Amino acid sequence: MIEVNELTKRYGGTTAVDHLSFTVRPGHVTGFLGPNGAGKSTTLRLVLGLNDPTGGSVTVDGRRFRDRPRGLRHVGALLDAHEVHGGRSALAHLTVLARSNRIPRRRVDAVLEEVGLAGARRRRIGGFSLGMKQRLGIAAALLGDPPVLLFDEPLNGLDPEGVKWLRGLFHRLAAEGRTVLVSSHLMSEMENTADRLVVIGRGALIAAESLTEFAARGTRPTVTVRTPDTAALTALLTGAGAEVRRDADTLTVTGLDADRIGEIALRHRVLLRELTTRTASLEEAFMELTADSVEYLAGEAR
Numbered sequence: 001m002i003e004v005n006e007l008t009k010r011y012g013g014t015t016a017v018d019h020l021s022f023t024v025r026p027g028h029v030t031g032f033l034g035p036n037g038a039g040k041s042t043t044l045r046l047v048l049g050l051n052d053p054t055g056g057s058v059t060v061d062g063r064r065f066r067d068r069p070r071g072l073r074h075v076g077a078l079l080d081a082h083e084v085h086g087g088r089s090a091l092a093h094l095t096v097l098a099r100s101n102r103i104p105r106r107r108v109d110a111v112l113e114e115v116g117l118a119g120a121r122r123r124r125i126g127g128f129s130l131g132m133k134q135r136l137g138i139a140a141a142l143l144g145d146p147p148v149l150l151f152d153e154p155l156n157g158l159d160p161e162g163v164k165w166l167r168g169l170f171h172r173l174a175a176e177g178r179t180v181l182v183s184s185h186l187m188s189e190m191e192n193t194a195d196r197l198v199v200i201g202r203g204a205l206i207a208a209e210s211l212t213e214f215a216a217r218g219t220r221p222t223v224t225v226r227t228p229d230t231a232a233l234t235a236l237l238t239g240a241g242a243e244v245r246r247d248a249d250t251l252t253v254t255g256l257d258a259d260r261i262g263e264i265a266l267r268h269r270v271l272l273r274e275l276t277t278r279t280a281s282l283e284e285a286f287m288e289l290t291a292d293s294v295e296y297l298a299g300e301a302r
């Protein structure tokens with residue numbers, strides 16, 4: 001379990017993490033989501049004690065990570081896949097890590113096998129593709145067989161087969177009762193990966209809940225109606241309290257459900273060619289909730 005309590009980190013005038021509190025429980029894959037610059041990497045570095053917080057605290061299974069003597073056995077982490085010595089082989093890299101954390105050598109072979117790098121074990125890491133580096137970083141995170149695992153943007157650079165494999169791995173790790181926290185700035189990546197979400201924007205908490213609960217927040221159903229008689233129907237629906245947007249022969253209606261719209265149209269003999277309810281996707285809910293905290297907007301000065 002990871003407990004983040006009023007965590008704050010400032011760099012000069014920038015507040016990267018702002019009184020952030022949330023809990024990540026074992027047995028779940030928790031997605032850690034936020035737009036670019038939201039403070040995800042900073043938070044993960046604070047969990048691992050790589051930086052000191054300006055305020056607040058974070059504990060892993062009740063203790064600060066730094067107070068644990070053999071870190072990799074308690075928390076495995078993939079932060080930056082490029083942060084490896086390019087001149088070494090995958091085998092040498094993992095062997096050094098295993099030795100310094102007193103992890104048995106057989107774990108090196110086991111994790112190389114697990115991530116599909118057994119065949120490339122003796123190749124220089126410098127020649128690895130981004131996807132292979134990600135796999136190596138994942139191998140390092142798994143090395144100590146830890147109960148808590150953190151992954152910063154692990155799906156970056158993986159091909160569709162790799163993404164599928166990694167999702168399967170996360171689910172298995174969670175099913176084994178481990179705490180699994182996976183960061184991403186894309187809801188689409190988390191949709192089939194996580195079952196719980198912690199969403200942040202500008203360093204502050206926006207939501208911490210199940211994926212289902214999150215989806216329900218942003219859901220403001222709209223009904224798409226196609227009719228040759230848009231003017232009449234718009235007047236009728238507006239009169240009944242709906243908000244109506246008109247685009248050629250299509251109306252986008254909020255505030256009335258499809259049943260009610262159908263009844264009104266029938267009563268007034270307006271022909272309908274389509275009547276479809278749309279609920280917002282998770283992506284839309286995410287965009288809506290984080291809209292105010294997006295730092296960099298294309299083509300728009302803020």
Ligand SMILES: Nc1ncnc2c1ncn2[C@@H]1O[C@H](COP(=O)(O)OP(=O)(O)OP(=O)(O)O)[C@@H](O)[C@H]1O
Pocket residue numbers: 011014015016034035036037038039040041042043184185
């Ligand atoms: N060492 C540092 N010095 C100064 N500012 C920093 C430092 N590290 C992070 N920041 C700033 O803190 C904020 C949060 O950055 P962070 O990398 O944690 O965000 P993120 O959510 O991981 O973003 P991304 O999705 O782009 O990786 C940003 O405004 C960033 O510029």
